[in-house]
Amino acid sequence: MSANIKYTNERLGPVTVVDDFLPRPADLVFRDAGVKVTIALSRRSVDFFKREARKHGTQYQRMIRQLLDIYATRHTDPPTTRAKRPSRKRTAA
Numbered sequence: 001m002s003a004n005i006k007y008t009n010e011r012l013g014p015v016t017v018v019d020d021f022l023p024r025p026a027d028l029v030f031r032d033a034g035v036k037v038t039i040a041l042s043r044r045s046v047d048f049f050k051r052e053a054r055k056h057g058t059q060y061q062r063m064i065r066q067l068l069d070i071y072a073t074r075h076t077d078p079p080t081t082r083a084k085r086p087s088r089k090r091t092a093a
Contacts, residue, residue: 032069 046060053060
């Protein structure tokens with residue numbers, strides 16, 4: 001990796017200008033419309049989420065919200081059904 005790179009003054013082919021396709025930074029902030037609720041949680045649950053949030057450098061309320069969102073999404077999507085075998089019709093003997 002210590003070899004030097006030799007640059008040459010070559011002619012470039014036709015240059016194509018590409019439209020700006022990247023989203024604005026503001027569009028990268030995914031925020032759903034929130035609804036404020038009051039909920040009483042057990043001390044054990046709150047302590048757990050506070051401890052985990054500290055470990056991962058985030059907010060415990062955000063972790064709880066994410067957990068609930070994942071749960072709701074997983075249980076809202078229609079369950080996948082197994083493919084059924086085609087039924088064999090019995091012929092009269």
